[in-house]
Amino acid sequence: xxxxxxxxxxxxxxxxxxxxxxxxxxxxxxxxxxxxxxxxxxxxxxxxxxxxxxxxxxxxxxxxxxxxxxxxxxxxxxxxxxxxxxxxxxxxxxxxxxxxxxxxxxxxxxxxxxxxxxxxxxxxxxxxxxxxxxxxxxxxxxxxxxxxxxxxxxxxxxxxxxxxxxxxxxxxxxxxxxxxxxxxxxxxxxxxxxxxxxxxxxxxxxxxxxxxxxxxxxxxxxxxxxxxxxxxxxxxxxxxxxxxxxxxxxxxxxxxxxxxxxxxxxxxxxxxxxxxxxxxxxxxxxxxxxxxxxxxxxxxxxxxxxxxxxxxxxxxxxxxxxxxxxxxxxxxxxxxxxxxxxxxx
Amino acid sequence: xxxxxxxxxxxxxxxxxxxxxxxxxxxxxxxxxxxxxxxxxxxxxxxxxxxxxxxxxxxxxxxxxxxxxxxxxxxxxxxxxxxxxxxxxxxxxxxxxxxxxxxxxxxxxxxxxxxxxxxxxxxxxxxxxxxxxxxxxxxxxxxxxxxxxxxxxxxxxxxxxxxxxxxxxxxxxxxxxxxxxxxxxxxxxxxxxxxxxxxxxxxxxxxxxxxxxx
Ligand SMILES: Nc1ncnc2c1ncn2[C@@H]1O[C@H](COP(=O)(O)OP(=O)(O)O)[C@@H](O)[C@H]1O
Ligand SMILES: [Mg+2]
Numbered sequence: 001x002x003x004x005x006x007x008x009x010x011x012x013x014x015x016x017x018x019x020x021x022x023x024x025x026x027x028x029x030x031x032x033x034x035x036x037x038x039x040x041x042x043x044x045x046x047x048x049x050x051x052x053x054x055x056x057x058x059x060x061x062x063x064x065x066x067x068x069x070x071x072x073x074x075x076x077x078x079x080x081x082x083x084x085x086x087x088x089x090x091x092x093x094x095x096x097x098x099x100x101x102x103x104x105x106x107x108x109x110x111x112x113x114x115x116x117x118x119x120x121x122x123x124x125x126x127x128x129x130x131x132x133x134x135x136x137x138x139x140x141x142x143x144x145x146x147x148x149x150x151x152x153x154x155x156x157x158x159x160x161x162x163x164x165x166x167x168x169x170x171x172x173x174x175x176x177x178x179x180x181x182x183x184x185x186x187x188x189x190x191x192x193x194x195x196x197x198x199x200x201x202x203x204x205x206x207x208x209x210x211x212x213x214x215x216x217x218x219x220x221x222x223x224x225x226x227x228x229x230x231x232x233x234x235x236x237x238x239x240x241x242x243x244x245x246x247x248x249x250x251x252x253x254x255x256x257x258x259x260x261x262x263x264x265x266x267x268x269x270x271x272x273x274x275x276x277x278x279x280x281x282x283x284x285x286x287x288x289x290x291x292x293x294x295x296x297x298x299x300x301x302x303x304x305x306x307x308x309x310x311x312x313x314x315x316x317x318x319x320x321x322x323x324x325x326x327x328x329x330x331x332x333x334x335x336x337x338x339x340x341x342x343x344x345x
Numbered sequence: 346x347x348x349x350x351x352x353x354x355x356x357x358x359x360x361x362x363x364x365x366x367x368x369x370x371x372x373x374x375x376x377x378x379x380x381x382x383x384x385x386x387x388x389x390x391x392x393x394x395x396x397x398x399x400x401x402x403x404x405x406x407x408x409x410x411x412x413x414x415x416x417x418x419x420x421x422x423x424x425x426x427x428x429x430x431x432x433x434x435x436x437x438x439x440x441x442x443x444x445x446x447x448x449x450x451x452x453x454x455x456x457x458x459x460x461x462x463x464x465x466x467x468x469x470x471x472x473x474x475x476x477x478x479x480x481x482x483x484x485x486x487x488x489x490x491x492x493x494x495x496x497x498x499x500x501x502x503x504x505x506x507x508x509x510x511x512x513x514x515x516x517x518x519x520x521x522x523x524x525x526x527x528x529x530x531x532x533x534x535x536x537x538x539x540x541x542x543x544x545x546x547x548x549x550x551x552x553x554x555x556x557x558x559x
Contacts, residue, residue, distance in 0.1 A: 159517075168517045172506070172550060207386050215494055216473035216510050250383040258353040262477065262518075283382040290381075 023318070024079065024090045024115070025311025026072070028108035029100025029128050030153055033068050035079040036308030037090070040315045042138050045083035047301065047308040050075055053191050065103030072111045079307065087119060092323070094314020097125030098335030100153070105331035113326060122323040124314040128305075129154065129337040130165060132298075134316060135309035136271040140296030146265040148256045148284070151272030151305070152177035155252070157217060157259045158337065160345065165337045168262065169217030169255045176248055177274045179225045183244055186229055187237050197241045198277050204242020208235055214251050217258060224248060245279055253283045260291055271298040273305070320344040349373065354395075354493065359430060362417060371430035372417060375399075377493075378424075395493035397421040402469055402492040403428070409467035411460055412488045431490075433482035440476055440519050451528040456487055458532025461507065464489070465537050470503045471495045475514040501539055505546035508533075512547075 021040035027033070027049075034049035052067040054060045080087060095112035098105055109125070116123035133147050147158040147165075155176045157169035177194065184193025189200070210227050213220040228244050256268060268288050274280065281297055288295040302308060317323075320343035350357040355377045362372040377392040400419035407413050418427035436453070439445055445453070457479065464471065471478075472494030480488045496503065511529065515522050534540040 162520075166517045166520075168513075172509075207384050209387075209390070212387070212391065215506055216475055218506070218510060218513070246384050246387065250380075250387060253382050254353070254380075261351075261353040286382040287380070 021091045021315060021319070022085070022089055023092045023094055023311040023314045024076070025094040025096075025126070025131075025307045025309070025314050026076070026108050026112055027096045027128070027131070027305050027307045027310045028068050028072075028104045029096050029098070030104065030305060031064055032305040033071055033075060033104075033108075034305055034307035034310075035075050036306060036311040037079055037083040037085065038308055038311040038315065040319065042312065044308045044312075045085070046079040047306055048075060048079050048082060049306060061101035061103045064101065065107050068104055068107040072107060076111070076115075087115075090115070090119060090121060092122045092124060092314055092318050093119075094124040094126050094310050094317070095329075096128045096131065096310050097329065098332035099128060100331075100333065102331065102333045105333065109329055109331050113329060116326070122318060123326070123329060124317045124322060125324050125329050125331075126310050126313045126317060127335055127337055127340045128310075129156070129158070130340050130342070131309040131313040132271045132303075133158065133165060133269065134313045135302050135306070136269045136296065136298040138312055139298055139302055140269060142267045142269050142294065142296040144265060145267035145269035145296060146256070146259050146263055147269045147271065148252065148259075148275075149272045150176050150252060150270070150274035150280075152181065152274075154272060155219060155221070156337075157255055159259070159263045159265065160342070161263075163342050163345075164340065165342065167337060169219070169259055172215070172218050172220045173222040174225065176221055176252065177272070179221045179248070180244070180274065182225060183228055183241070186232055187241075194274065194277060197245065198279070200238050201241035201245045201279070203238040204236075204240075206236070206239045206243075207246060208239055208243040210243055210247045212247055212251060214254055217255055217262070219251055219255055221248060221251075245277070249277075249280045249283050252280065253287050256284060257287050257291070260288075260293060265293070266291075267294045267296060269296045269298070271303050273303060275303045276300045316344040346374070354378070360427075362427065364417070371432075372427050373414070373430050374425055374427050376425040392424045393421040396424050396426060398495065399491075399493040400426050402495045402497070405467065405497070406464055406469055406489070406492070409463060409469075411464045411467065411469075412486055413492070414488060414490060431480045431482050431488050433480045433488070435477055436479040436481055436487070437476040437518070439481060440522065447522070450522060451525055453481070453487065454525050454528040455532040458529040458534075459536045460487060460489065460532075461511075461529075462533045462536030465504045465507070465543075468497055468499050469495060470498045471507050474507045474511045476519065501542040502546045502550070504539075504543045505550050508543065508547055509550050 025036045031052045037046040050071050052064045093112050093115045095108050149156045153175050155171040156167050158165050181193040184197045189196035211223040346358040349359045355375050358374040361369050400416050403413045415429040478491040
């Protein structure tokens with residue numbers, strides 16, 4: 001680890017040389033609470049998380065928030081230990097300001113505010129989607145990719161144009177990750193459902209036709225899900241999972257392909273939790289190679305919700321001149337990615 | 346055969362076609378390519394359905410007075426359509442290059458509104474109503490193309506998705522033309538009766554997709 005006593009932005013000595021900035025980021029928009037510590041050189045010093053796993057189905061924002069509140073202090077401590085730092089080494093604190101479930105966002109914002117006030121360091125509220133993209137760009141080293149962001153709560157195709165990330169394609173109803181989870185749950189599979197669905201799908205043999213709905217750059221998954229749920233008990237679960245993933249991933253790949261031709265971009269970045277599923281990566285790779293384009297996949301640790309992505313994006317915001325007053329740190333449940341002015345690219 | 350466009354879904358070729366002895370015209374052959382990333386069964390199904398649908402919808406649109414290229418030949422088993430070539434430029438490029446004044450674009454959208462109104466009145470949903478699927482001909486006529494994602498429908502909700510896709514294109518690709526939708530809707534209400542119902546549904550579609558909390 002670099003030594004030295006360089007003065008950082010908060011006027012304190014840091015363990016890191018060369019005026020290195022250290023950011024602690026807290027992520028908590030859905031079921032995963034994450035804390036990451038990252039330097040402005042892009043070194044990830046810690047990335048720890050805890051998952052709230054609801055016992056029964058349905059969204060449980062309050063219970064998740066309660067779980068967050070019980071775990072957040074010890075998780076922050078854990079991250080500092082991992083990074084071998086003390087709280088006083090942190091130069092800025094950043095947090096996921098939205099979009100996400102209100103009660104969860106509020107716990108995270110409160111923790112970030114108290115760190116900021118307690119340590120006298122700047123605070124930055126970060127857009128969750130921007131963070132997914134930025135950590136992906138950091139790790140895959142893609143310059144200017146078209147982004148396919150697929151997670152439990154999001155299914156979007158995003159392009160960068162005129163200082164903003166712009167959503168050019170999106171689900172018109174449910175997020176794909178959410179649908180895969182529902183299917184897994186209704187089939188009585190184990191949490192994490194998406195991985196269980198993938199495991200079953202690998203043993204699928206017969207392709208069952210399911211609704212395939214693409215309107216230009218817009219997707220719809222609710223008809224696909226309804227139809228799949230109706231087939232439970234009537235067909236082999238293996239075949240159902242196989243057909244469900246084949247159909248929905250083909251829809252995603254089609255939209256990503258249309259997005260590449262529309263924007264003329266030569267790189268595709270896959271991020272978000274669903275990006276961890278093998279078959280999706282495989283399909284995208286096949287598609288991208290036909291266009292002579294490049295595929296970058298954010299590795300699982302950083303493609304699921306995580307603290308490091310928030311910490312890193314906090315640095316980008318901060319270095320390009322954004323820090324927030326406490327009264328600007330109100331959470332935004334419906335924070336659209338287009339609202340963020342990207343001054344670091 | 347000259348390759349004219351390599352799209353996401355199809356390759357398009359420019360060709361000479363003899364419609365009657367000694368009578369040739371320029372045509373476009375639209376061939377839907379195989380996509381190796383998806384399972385064969387799904388791939389063939391998608392390509393043949395879209396080819397068949399596209400020709401049926403365009404045929405019906407034309408009968409109802411909607412300006413679309415004339416279909417000369419269709420072969421769903423081999424995934425291709427032969428249609429009249431429209432000499433012109435796509436609206437997408439026209440708008441991006443800013444070669445038309447904002448006023449002319451607004452005027453054009455009023456006309457597009459009338460055309461889409463007529464389309465919807467005939468029970469046809471376009472399915473990918475973006476500026477990349479509109480050609481302004483040399484003669485100044487606006488044509489709709491690319492009906493592969495469309496369908497026959499009379500549901501307000503399906504019409505609303507067309508408007509939604511167009512609105513999203515204005516917001517994301519032509520974000521300097523956000524007000525232009527107003528002109529579209531003016532024209533639209535001249536040729537289509539159930540505008541209010543569709544606009545109500547449009548609100549639902551927007552709420553559902555973009556602003557639902559996770
Ligand atoms: N009838 C036509 N006349 C002239 N150009 C056409 C015609 N049909 C398609 N094109 C051109 O080919 C491109 C692709 O055709 P399109 O039907 O939109 O297929 P896709 O978008 O699925 O690739 C269009 O954007 C347009 O530039
Ligand atoms: Mg097209």
